[in-house]
Amino acid sequence: MKKIREGKAEVFVPSESLTKKSETFYNPGMEHQRNVTIACLRLAKPKEVLDPLAATGIRGIRILKEVEGVENVVFNDRNPTAVKYIEKNLRLNKIQKRCYEIHGKNANVLFLEDKRYDYVDIDPFGSPVKFFPDVTHALKKDSLLGVTATDSGALAGKFAKACFRRYGVFVGKTDFPKELGVRVLITSILQNLAQHDLTFEPLYSHANHYFRTIGLVKSKPDKNLSKIRMVSYCPKCHSKVIGIESECENCKGKTDVLGPLWTGKIQDKDFCLKLLSKFEFVRKKEIVLCLEEIDFPFYYDLHQIARSLKTSSPKIESVIEDLRKRGFKASRTHLCATGVKTNAGVKWILELLK
Numbered sequence: 001m002k003k004i005r006e007g008k009a010e011v012f013v014p015s016e017s018l019t020k021k022s023e024t025f026y027n028p029g030m031e032h033q034r035n036v037t038i039a040c041l042r043l044a045k046p047k048e049v050l051d052p053l054a055a056t057g058i059r060g061i062r063i064l065k066e067v068e069g070v071e072n073v074v075f076n077d078r079n080p081t082a083v084k085y086i087e088k089n090l091r092l093n094k095i096q097k098r099c100y101e102i103h104g105k106n107a108n109v110l111f112l113e114d115k116r117y118d119y120v121d122i123d124p125f126g127s128p129v130k131f132f133p134d135v136t137h138a139l140k141k142d143s144l145l146g147v148t149a150t151d152s153g154a155l156a157g158k159f160a161k162a163c164f165r166r167y168g169v170f171v172g173k174t175d176f177p178k179e180l181g182v183r184v185l186i187t188s189i190l191q192n193l194a195q196h197d198l199t200f201e202p203l204y205s206h207a208n209h210y211f212r213t214i215g216l217v218k219s220k221p222d223k224n225l226s227k228i229r230m231v232s233y234c235p236k237c238h239s240k241v242i243g244i245e246s247e248c249e250n251c252k253g254k255t256d257v258l259g260p261l262w263t264g265k266i267q268d269k270d271f272c273l274k275l276l277s278k279f280e281f282v283r284k285k286e287i288v289l290c291l292e293e294i295d296f297p298f299y300y301d302l303h304q305i306a307r308s309l310k311t312s313s314p315k316i317e318s319v320i321e322d323l324r325k326r327g328f329k330a331s332r333t334h335l336c337a338t339g340v341k342t343n344a345g346v347k348w349i350l351e352l353l354k
């Protein structure tokens with residue numbers, strides 16, 4: 001066991017938590033997404049928080065220490081070793097007993113109990129999908145939900161069958177795997193919430209070796225459903241069109257029909273602006289990119305397209321500038337360093353890469 005510091009919390013974590021399966025899990029690689037969570041909660045000001053897959057308790061403890069106005073955090077983990085870590089870490093951080101509860105239940109059992117929360121964080125190993133139907137019972141109207149998924153191969157289109165099995169979404173190999181994964185995750189959250197007359201409005205979404213979204217749970221179930229659409233993707237020329245088109249409008253090749261997929265916003269610009277102006281500890285570059293990013297679904301990965309054209313990729317900035325000069329919207333994306341978002345069709349991208 002060793003002691004580490006993250007944000008304002010100090011916690012005991014197992015020395016080799018990432019390699020030994022029996023031990024409790026702590027991943028220093030997730031610090032950034034916990035930082036983003038803290039910043040989002042400081043803006044949203046939740047009072048009652050549920051950390052149902054708490055492991056060492058790091059996230060809930062940071063919430064108690066770093067988010068003003070939080071009255072109570074309920075910690076839960078079905079692994080008894082994790083529960084011991086949570087108890088020890090709450091003592092280490094001198095958290096008053098009235099501010100927390102600890103449970104060792106299956107998270108889905110806890111969700112079905114009477115209490116409802118202002119914020120619930122779902123952060124499992126692998127896919128979060130088994131928690132979606134029941135978590136709806138634990139969410140207040142106008143609450144916040146944060147979800148992490150690490151089954152990246154399924155979400156990003158590498159394992160299409162697994163994605164269909166888990167999320168009910170047809171995917172395939174594309175040049176926008178990071179955005180595909182984020183959108184599959186949001187689609188699944190939305191569809192599960194909709195069954196309970198709720199909807200989800202993403203505030204911030206990001207992708208790394210994991211996918212993560214945090215957003216508002218609202219009670220207007222029909223509002224967002226029309227933005228869940230099928231998408232026609234051409235594996236040959238990378239054209240992407242919302243709707244079902246069996247033939248690519250650009251190269252006349254056969255398309256892959258993907259979806260259903262959330263095609264609405266994956267972040268809220270006002271919220272990102274507040275994140276940027278108020279918090280030093282979130283990665284500024286990523287938030288600046290988010291702010292500049294056009295709200296248009298799907299990026300084109302210039303490197304991948306250039307590779308398939310057997311040419312070298314021009315500078316992203318010059319492609320963006322050229323597209324803008326031609327009257328199109330164009331920007332970078334925070335999801336892919338070599339990606340460009342634009343409302344111009346693929347034909348213009350191909351033209352500029354030739």
Ligand SMILES: C[S@@+](CC[C@H](N)C(=O)[O-])C[C@H]1O[C@@H](n2cnc3c(N)ncnc32)[C@H](O)[C@@H]1O
Binds near residue numbers: 057108
């Ligand atoms: C990825 S870790 C959580 C990491 C933690 N949220 C953090 O930020 O460091 C997932 C945890 O969920 C627990 N877990 C998995 N399935 C569960 C379930 N159905 N009910 C309760 N706990 C579960 C595991 O024991 C594990 O400790």
Ligand SMILES: [Zn+2]
Binds near residue numbers: 249250
């Ligand atoms: Zn095509």
